[in-house]
Amino acid sequence: MKKQSKKKKTRWSVFLKPIKVILFTFLAVMVLGCLAGGAVFLKYQDEILACKEKADSIMSKTSKTDFSQPTDTRVYDSSGTLIGTINSGHYEYVPITGISENLQNAYVAQEDRRFYKHHGIDYQGLLRAGLVFIKNKGVFTQGGSTITQQVIKNTYLSQERTFQRKLTEFFAAPQMEKKYTKPEILEFYCNTNFYANRCYGVSEASRYYFDKEAKDLTIWEAATLAGISNNPSKYDPVAHPEASQKKRNQIINSMAICKFITEEESENAKAQPITVAKIYEPGMKENYQTSYAIHAATLELMKNDGFVFKYVFNNKASYDAYKEQYQEVYQTKSDMIRNGGFEIHTSLNTDIQNLLQGMIDDRLKKFKEVQENGKLALQGAAVCVDNRTGYVVAIVGGRGTDDEYNRGFLSRRQPGSTIKPLIDYAPAFESGFYYPSRLVNDNLFDKGPKNSGGKYFGPISVREALNRSLNTVAWQVLADIGVDKGIGYLGKMHFNGLSYLDNGNTSMSIGGFTEGARVVDMAKGYAVLANKGMYSSKSCITSIQSQYDGEIYNQSQADERIFTEDTAYMITDVLKGTLDKPYGTGYGLGLTVPAAGKTGTTNSNKDTWFCGYTKYYTTAIWVGYDTPKAMPGVYGKTYSGRIWHDFMAEINKDLPALDWDMPATVSLSNVDSIGEKTDKETGRKDLFSSVAEAAARADAGRWQQEEERKKLESQSQKNAEAAQQSQMAADQAAAAIQTIINEFNGLQYRDSTTDEKINTAHSLLDQLAGTEYYDSLSPQLEAAINRVMSLPKKEESGTKPQEVGPGVTRPSETTTPVFPGDMEPGGGDGPDQGPDGSDYGPIQVEPGM
Known part of the structure; x- marks a missing residue:
């Protein structure tokens, strides 16, 4: 039998055996893990690679500004005073130094205890979440995210618990840890969390719940906020105070476990009741200043993006295409501003604003009719421009301050005669063929406008026609220079609302716009x-500060030359007459400083205007109904003019009475009977521009036509003067003959002078041959002569009358006595009349349309 050998067990073999088992098990797990990982990768490789690519893209473009919400947009007046807040949640970004350590510790203890140790991924937490993921068959029910991953989720990804989102966080977190420090990442976290009740970021949450700054949060307050952000709908202390307190206490326990606080501090914090202040600061209601500031800032952002503004259109297609493009870009930029993140500094002067608002409210206070929408029916709007800077300093959009509809820049109304200087006369002066003294025939003509009051003056100077606001003259002037040329000047002055339908519209000459003009455009035009x-x-923008991009307002836009200095000076000189000439439509509205202006009243007095200026300020005033209707007896001079006068008198009262300097190229020259410049002394002078004359001479064909016109008018004037003199001579001869006839018809005797008088009468009658007087007076004279020749001849004595006293004589005895009834008729005084047969005194003319 074979003998079996046994190995002798040693201490090392006993010691190493469990290690071998562990290593084998670990290797087996690793192999299985790799196989499983490989299988997962093969199955989801497209999704994994896409998540990696997305994470790389996010982190390559990341910036600190990504981790903040826009702050409220704030609007400031010229003195730096806050005049409006556009509420975007009252968000305020707080640096880590402004955040309580209690809140920092609460987040670390509750959300990510290994925060200061890992490099973006907590593998222990991830393993725990993975096991739960497998247990729940591929559904995420528990997070293993670090604070770093949550920052990425809050800023760049959705809140959905999906495999793709978690994987993207996994790839992005280590890259973020390389780019930013731990304090910066915790700062981002506190500023990107949502805390319910419209509170974004820890700053607004601290104000809303506890009425304090984020740096001053106590332990229990910090734990409460950390709990809210974990699940805002579930742990909102306003809606769910019990759940919020339970979560708070859990976080306080975690802080104690992590040794951030002592047990005593923990118990004290948990003993505090959940109390919240609910301090919510609503945004300010938009007023006339802030609404215009946002509008103007929107246009500036459009300019920054290179948007090309257009004001004149050739046809409907170009008009519609531009309007669609404009509205789309405008709405985008306006929404951007209203969504927050901007500081808008303006030139708006609150003192001047309040003064102008008060003037409108006071002058119109007796009109108490109310519209169906609750607003006052009769309204007023005004805009004031500081001429020294070019900025708008005040804009009033209606009566009172409760109406948010700003008529100063939103409403378009027919400007009436206030448009005449801008579209008719200034462009005409530019041509060189019109000047203040030029005569234009004021008469009612076919298919033309009527003058207000129905008065027509025949040949009248442009100066007087503008002061009287004669519609027929303005119509002729614009028709002569070309309607589209006049409209082109409005386009250069950025008039918003010009329509392609206005092209060729001669009614534009007297303010007949298709859409109307804005008050702000009228003020800028004047x-x-x-x-x-x-x-x-x-406009009114002096600075725009972006929360993310700094200063974004470009102030380098140069002023644009619209009219020559000569034209501006001469129009201004003419418009002074509106205020100081007895026939001026604004007579009586003059100031203590040199001023110029123009009234405007539309058909049926539906819109009334006054636009005027001094060296210092330009102000445009409109008064009318929101739904246009007639205002009998109301003209541009009445309410609009009075508001303008009172306001301008107040803001100019402490300023030097400066006048406009006459350009060297403008001369004050003698004017002849047809309004043309002459070297002869005529006793009448007016302004002429050598610059305008040079421009006129450059148009050789038109210049020749004008020279022919002047010759014809000169000859016509001479003929008229000759005819007038002839008529005057005929009138005088007829009057003399009539006197002789009357004398002859009253005599009872004839004497030695009778024959001489008969000869004189025949001579005067011969001068009247061919006139209407001849046929009338000839038979009367012959009858009178026949009568007087039939009378007895009076006896005459050569005896000297006897003197009965100094200078008193007694009739000779032979002298025929004079009886009652023998006195010659016609010796009484008639009523005074002017040389043209009219009563003396200034002619009162109602303002033009």
């Missing part, structure tokens, strides 16, 4: 006249 013909593209 500011061009006040500023030597230069247009400033500035």
Whole structure:
């Protein structure tokens, strides 16, 4: 029998055996794990590679600004005072130094105890989550995410518990740990969490729940916030105080376990009742200042992106295409501002704003009619521009401050005669063929407009026509220079709302727009006249600060030349007459400083305007109903004009009475009878521009036509003057003959002078040959002569009358006595009349349309 040998057991063999078993088991697990991992990879390799690629993309573009929400957009006036907040959640990013260590510790204790040890992935937590994942057959019910992974989830990924999202976090977390420090990652976490009740970030949560800064949170307060962010709907202390307190106490226990607090601090914290302050700061209601500031800032953001603004359109297709593009881009930029993250600094002066608002409210206070929507029916709007800077300093969009609809820039209304200087006369002065003294025939013509009041003046100077606001003259001027040319000037001044339907529309000359004009555009347009013909593209924006990009407002936009300095000066000089000429439509609205302006009243007085300026400020005022209706007896001079006067008088009262300097190229020259410049002394002078004349001469064909026109008008004027003189001579001759006829018909005797008077009458009658007077007076004269020749001849004595006293004589005895009734008729005084037969005194003219 074969003898079996046995190995002798040693101490080492006993000691190493369990190690071998463990190693074998570990290797088996590793092999099985690799096989399982390989199988999983083969099955999900496309998803895994996609998640890796997504994680790489995220981390390659990541920036610190990604980990904050936009703050409320805030609007400031010219003095830096906050005048409006656009509520986007009152978010405020807080650095880690401004966050209580209690909250930092609460998060680490509850969410990620190995936070300061791992490099983005906690493999122990991940293994625990993996086992649960397998147990639940591929459904995630428990997270193994680190704080780093949660930051990635909160910022870049969805909240869904999916394999793809977890895998993306897994790949991205180590890269984030390489890029940012642990304090930075914890800072991101606190600022990206949602804490229920519209509280994003720890700053707003601390204010809302505890009315304090995040740095001042106590242990129990910090634990409460950490619990809320774990599940905001479940642990909201307002809606679920008991659940919130239970979660809070659990977190406090975790803080004690991790030795962040003592047992005593733990018990004290848990003993505190859940009390919340619920301090919510609603955003300010938009007012006239903030709504305009947001609008203006929106346009600036559009400019930054290179959006090309258009104002004049050739046809419906280009108009519709632009409007669609504009609305899309505008809405995007406006939403961006309203979603937060901006500081908007403006030129809006609150003192001037309040003054202007008060003037409108006070002047219109007696109109108490209310619309169906509850708003006052009669409304007013105004915009004031500082001419020294080009910025808007005040904008009033309606009566009172409760109406959020800002008519100052949202509403378009027919501008009436206030448009005449901008579309008719200034462009006409630019051509060189029109100037203040040029005569235009004011008369009612076929298919043309009527003058308000129904008065027509025949040949009248452009200066007086503009002061009187004569519609027929404005119509002729625009028709002459070309409607589209006039509209082109409005486009250069960025008038918003011009339609392709306005092309060729001669009604534009008197304010007949298709859509209307905005108050802000009228103010900016008149500011061009006040500023030597230069247009400033500035609105009210002085600075735009982006939370993420810093200063984004480009202030380098140069002013644009619209009219020559000569044109601006001459139009201004003419518009002074609106205020200081007795026939000016704004007579009586003058200020203590040099000022110019224009009234405007539309058909049936539905819209009334006054636009005017000094060296310092330009202000446009509109008064009318939101739903246009007639306002009998209301004109541009009445309410709009009075508001303008009172407001401008107040803001200009302490300023030097500066006038506009006359350009060297403008001269004050003699004017002849047809309004043309002459070297002869005529006693009448007006303004002429050598620059405009040069521009006119450059148009050789038109210049020749104008020269022919002047010759014809000059000859016509001479003929008219000759005819007038002839008529005056005929009138005088007829009057003399009539006097002789009356005398002859009243005599009872004839004397030695009778024959002489008959000869004189025949001579005067010969001068009237061919006139209407001849046929009328000839038979009357012959009858009177026949009568007087039939009378007895009076006896005359050569005896000198006897003097009975100094300068008093007694009739000679032979002198025929004078009886009552022998006095010559026609010796009484008639009523005074002017040279044209009208009563003396200024003619009162209602404002034009």
